Amino acid sequence: MKTKTARMQEVTEMQWKETPMKTEMNNRKTATKLLLVQWSRFQNVEMCLEGSTLFTGVNTSGKSTVLDAMTYLLTGNTQFNKAAKDKDRTVVAYVRGDTKSNGPDRYLRSGEVISYVAMEFWSPVEDSSLVVGVCIESPDETSYKSSWFVCRDTTLSDMNFARVDGGLLRVTPRSELHTAEKRLKSADFLSRDRGVEQVLRALGLRCDPIRYRNKLLKMMAFNPENNIDQFIQECVLEPSNVDSLKDLREQKAQFERIRQMYQMMRESRDQLEKVEKRSVDYENRLRRLRIRQMMFCYQQLQEKEAHKKELEQKLEILRHQEEQLRLRQGEMDERYEHASSRLRIAESNDMFRGMQDSIRAMKGQCAELEREADRYEKEEKKIQNLQHRLETLLSWTQLEDGEGLSKEVKNTLLHLAEEGMTSERKTEHFLTFSSYVQRLDRKFQSLEVHSEDKKNLLSEERESIEQDIKKLRANRMVFPREVEKARTVIQKELENQGIHTQVRVFAEMVQEVKTPEWRASIETFLGKKRFDLIVDGEYCEKAMEILKSRKLKNCKVVITDKLPETPVTEGSASEILNVPNGFARRYANYLLNGIHLCESLGELHEYPKGGLTKDGMLAKSYAVSAMDLEKTFLCLGEDAVQIQLAQAEADRQKNQEEYRKLEEETERTQIHRQEIASIDWNLEHYDFDAQKRLKKVKREQADLERQIEQIQNSSEFMAVIQEQESARKAYETCQRERDEVVGDIRTCSDAQSQNQRSQKMISGDLYKLNREYQDLSSRNMELEKPMMEEYEKLKKQKGSFQVITFGALRDAEKNVNDSIRELENAQIEYCRLSEKDLSRRGTAYISYYREEYRNLANVKIEEAHHKLEEQAGRLESAFMNDFVAEINEAVREAKSEIALINRELRQLPFGNDTYRFVMEEKPDRAVFFRICRRLENYMDSPEAYMSSGRDDEEMERDIQEFMSVILDEEDESEYTDYRKYFTYDMKIISRQGDKEIVADLSKKQGSASNGEKQTPYFIILAASLNQCYPQNVCCARLVFIDEAFSALSRERIEQMVKYFEENHFQVFYAAPPEKISSIGAFIESTVSLVITGRYTNAVEGLVRG
Known part of the structure; x- marks a missing residue:
């Protein structure tokens, strides 16, 4: 039905005088009919679409419902009635006819429901019609299944979607649907993604379905903004789904976990070093106590020895006295004999x-x-x-x-x-x-x-x-004492310079010899190189300076910062050594990569430059030798x-x-x-004729x-009597004196006996003390020599055997007990820090903590540091290869998108005005753009940069800075949404006579009328959507506008409609009846939606002839 008024006829003729229908139709597949079967309030309604169409009606009549049906069919969109932000509309609600009322009559349809949405299109190039549709099957009020189909060379009237039988609507099941020529097979019905793709292909479109849907919806749900920057972000540019930030945060969390573990290990190592210091202090104090105990015992032994010597000297004196007395006795005996002789002579005649x-x-x-x-x-x-x-x-x-x-x-x-x-x-x-x-x-x-x-x-x-x-x-x-001494000297000197790093022997950094039977031959080959000192590369020169200044002649420091990083050679001696530390690994590879492990002499013969057998046969520089394995002191692993x-x-x-x-x-x-x-042996002292x-x-x-x-x-x-008397007196005197000497001899002999008894007692004491001292020295053999040296020194100073008192011994014992308490406190602190059993404390666990320290300092902490570096690499890799790469790619695509839109805008002037987008980098995103500009030197590939030497310090600083900013930002969208990396505006180029006036849209927002404000937005959206419609291809050129031109004047509406039609768009408008005079007068047809009872019918209104 066509209705015409004089005014409309006049306007129509004016509007289309220069744009014949034939021109636009030759480059557009036009939608000619729309069928809604059991969709919301539409039971079985077919609407004729003559070019651009206005759907009008009172509120709730279903204007937006029609647009929702078409966008669902064409794009699979389920964000229904987006212009009104009505989130309650769903496919099931439309299929069931949800009236949103209370009670049992809420739904127009119950039980199993079959709905159809179908559109008929005319292709002027192919000179044929095609039907695209979607069948929705809903078995209950919560579920549904949609199936898309495309029927070429077919019209809606050729298909049996539904029929009225006895006053009842009979909807054709999907399995019975057919065209005039054939029944549709199950393979003809497609899922949403494949169905939408096939529908768009049938309509001549090759764009991404999701991007196309987003552009249609943005135009349909157009909401003018006073902020052009925000409008371009939300309505023109596609949001980028950057999921890598989640992975990046996970990598960061993993990095933090490893870093915390590494930090905890460092703290544990530091605490273990304190434990070791306390252990060494305890051992030193215990050593001093043992020396004091040995010294005290030795001192008592010396005192007893001195007393014994004193008794021996006294005994010698007594013996000499006795000897003298016995000589005297001999003299007295001689005198007595003479007196006796005289007496005898006197008594003789x-x-x-x-x-x-x-x-x-x-x-x-x-x-x-x-x-x-x-x-x-x-x-x-x-x-x-x-x-x-x-x-x-x-x-x-x-x-x-x-x-x-x-x-x-x-x-x-x-x-x-x-x-x-x-x-x-x-x-x-x-x-x-x-x-x-x-x-x-x-x-x-x-x-x-x-x-x-x-x-x-x-x-x-x-x-x-x-x-x-x-x-x-x-x-x-x-290790060799000179090596230990050198290590201690270098360690202390580095600490004095404020450098806290470990000085370690290469041997202790070898965690494991994977094949023990090779141990002896490899260690013999390495020889003294096993005891070379290793420090971190950055402190290597400092260690070399200390080596020189302190004249440490008997050790070597490895130049770690110059060691090449090489892979382990397969089959080499290096392969069977497990060396977690990076610098030690390099040194092991340098020393052993060239030594091939050979199972036989024949195999050794094949490696004359470097080969080794288990039994110590070595080939080196084209010469072979047999090493002495017996003398090797093993120290690896x-x-x-x-x-x-x-x-x-x-x-x-x-x-x-x-x-x-x-x-x-x-x-x-x-x-x-x-x-x-x-x-x-003196011959003169012998007389061999003595017997004769x-x-x-x-x-x-x-x-x-x-x-x-x-x-x-x-x-x-007889002798003279007087002489006899005198002789008798002399005799008696001699006898008395002789008896006195005999008494002195007896006294001296008794003193000797007493002395000998004392000596015997002292010998017993000496025996006990000797046993005690021997027991102490046997348990502390290494302390005997230093004890003797210290004792002799103190003895010389004090001039006495007594150099140590029992009180000093008690003080030494107290010091040992104090050191035990300090040691246990340090051990408990480590157990608390590392969450270990607190009962593991005391001197008995010193070896346990040293094993802990060795495993931690030489193995675990190196492994953790290696993991930390690897995780840092993974984090940076994820940041650069995923996040930065994705954002950079999105930015490049956005720039390309804007460039394409600008090209479209140049070709689609609006009156005397043309428009051009402007994107400018945000100052607070400068670090990101610096990174991207530098990536241009690496083919815009973060992966290429990450694989390079990475010697650009400024680039590295920017990467770390940007990564920290992103990971610390609470609002993820601030950095995951590439659109927020720019500020946006639109340049309006107006030609006024011979002059070209350029203005920024953002600066006109406050002074322009509503029409002036909205028009650029429509043009922007149209230009964006027009990218999906190639100019040289016959395709559908659909536009949906809900609540159309709500703030535009009649003049602006005329201009906008003319703009759409000149650019071959087929526009479907939804607007209330009061807009018929301002919109319907300038488009091809109007469809009025009329509510009849609980349902809606379509009445075709004005159609431009």
């Missing part, structure tokens, strides 16, 4: 005086013979004693000397005190044996000196081994402590065995030398005694 003189002379001669006999008897005994001692010597001299003696010499020496041999023979053979023995003694003396030297060396070695064992039992790795401890204990056992053998040998040598020294001469003297003495006896048997006279 004078007649016998002459005879007595003869007897006296003979007796004197006899006494002389007696003395000679005594001397010869002593000589004989001396010879017998010599023979006995020589027999002892002869029993071992043959064993000690390979040359030996002749049988004749030995036979003479064994019968030296016997008759039957001449003195000349005895003398000759004695001198022969004397020379032989003196030569043996010199040999023994030389052996004794050498043994003593060896014992001193073994003692020093044993002290060193004991120190190593104590360290190892305390779970501390043992976590189990090196136990290996070193076992080796040290074996070395100690070997040392003790060698020392015992040397002591036995020295003792035997000393016994032999004592036996040699016990013999007087003794017999002669005895015979002469017996003859004289017989002669005296003959004289004495003659008669005698």
